[in-house]
Amino acid sequence: MHRIDTLVWFWGRRGGGPVFALKFAAWLKELAGADQHLMLSISETNEELAAARNLDLPLAVEPDPRNAGSALAKAQAVLAMTGRFRRDIKRLAPRRVIIxxxxxxxxxxxxxxxRSSRVVYVVHDDTPHPGDYARRWQAETQKRLIARADRVLALSEAVAAEVATHHPRAVDRLKVLPINAFYADRPTSPRTADDIQRPLALLFVGRLIAYKGLSLLRAALEPLRERRDWQLTIAGHGPDKAYADEAFRDLPQVTLKTEWLSQAELQGLIASADMLVCPYVEASQSAIIPEGLALGTPSIVTPVGALPEQVGHGEAGIVAAAATAEALAEAIKGALDDRVQVHALQQRATAFILATRASTDLDGALA
Structure with a gap:
């Protein structure tokens, strides 16, 4: 291995993390071209490994200790991994390491x-979400990563404000790098005018977990039960799978696809929907929203966290008046009753996210 300029280091396996890590590396490559010596270090169990290989970047694939077999073998694999990382990071001597x-x-x-390498750490959530796994471990390790980082990046103004409150010593190292900017990375074409007589195709997609507001969504749909001008697909997997399967099965307008989705499957569902529904009761920001914007699919969101910020406070989506079932029902009803508005939002979606990308200074954020 030769000395490199930037190491993007992420050994997670699945979900939004692998996708985001690849998008970060791809954007760095796009900005720097062949002049920057960039390397991506990922786990052998990363579900985006094939996509990572297609980036045409130097790639370090780390064996996953969880595949080692017995408990003793796993412990030995962790020790080997630690020694290997220590040697490689010393040999590579990157100018910066991005987590x-x-x-x-x-x-x-x-x-x-x-210490000669600049550590850049990206904060997705100031605190773990309700219902998330190993919350104490997540919070404690993030606190230590923030303390070690030379640059702390928040993916929205909302999260930056929370980080500044809970980690005041990090304020002078903190910058905002909007998550939307990472998803305007593929060519799209404007949506054509559609038949507004057909049912509006709504989509809830992503991890099925308490803070995503599935119970709020179910209550919001009850007043719309008798209407036949909408369809909803609920897609994804997570701790609330059993709840989703039970709570929505009596609504004929709802299709359940409660299973783990590949990135290609997720994007296919989003591209075929008219609008996303993000009924979150607590949020930082959502990667689903920019996935939709990049594909011309706007979102209906609750006014929590950075969700309104991500849709331009109504420019590229619909913001419910409150995070309540009544307000969400009114927002959905508004979309059903004004399909011309829905089409206008679809037309603005891609332009909105491209403008975010164009106005975002990645080099400045990393400086």
Whole structure:
């Protein structure tokens, strides 16, 4: 291995983290071209491994200790991984190491990164979401990563404000790099005028977990039960799968696809929907919203976290008046009753996210 300029380091396996890490690396490559020596370090179990290989970047694929077999073999694999990382990071001597999301082993292995290397850590959530796994571990390791980082990046103004409140010593190292800017990375074509007589195709997609507001969505749909001018697909997997399967099965307008989705499957569902529904009761920001914007699919969102910020406070989506079933029902009803508005939002979606990308200074954020 030769000395490199930037190491993007993420050993997570699945979900939004692998996708985001690849998008970060791809954007760096786009900005710097062949002049920057960039390397991506990912796990052998990363579900985006094939896509990573297609980036045409130097790639370090790390064996996953969880595949080692017995408990003793796993422990030996962790020790081997630690020694390997320590040697490689010393040999590579990167000018900066980017950790695009917290993951197992980011802390404490970050302490092997030499002080001559600038550590950039991306904060997705100031605190773990309700219903999330290992919340205490996530919070504690993130606190330590923020303390070690030379640059802390928040993916929205909303999260930056929370980080500044809870980590005041990080304020002078904190900058905002909007998550929307990472998803305007593929060519799209404007949506054509559609038959407004057909049912409006709505989509809830992503991890099925308490803070995503499935119970709020179910209550909001009850007043719309007798209408036949809408369809809703609920797609994804997570702790609330059993609830979703039970709560929505009596609504004939709802199709359940409660299973783990590949990135290609997720994008296919989004592209075929008219609008996304994000009924979150608590939020930082959502990667689903820019996935939709990039494909010309606007969102109906609740006014929590950075969700209104992500749709331009109504420019590229519909913001419910409150995070209540009544307000969400009114927002959905508004879309059903004004299909011309829906089409206008679809037309504005891609332009909105492209403008975000164009106005975002990645080099400045990393400086």
């Amino acid at each position: 695009p999301m917290n993951f197992a082993f980011a802390w404490p292995l970050v302490h092997f990164v030499p």
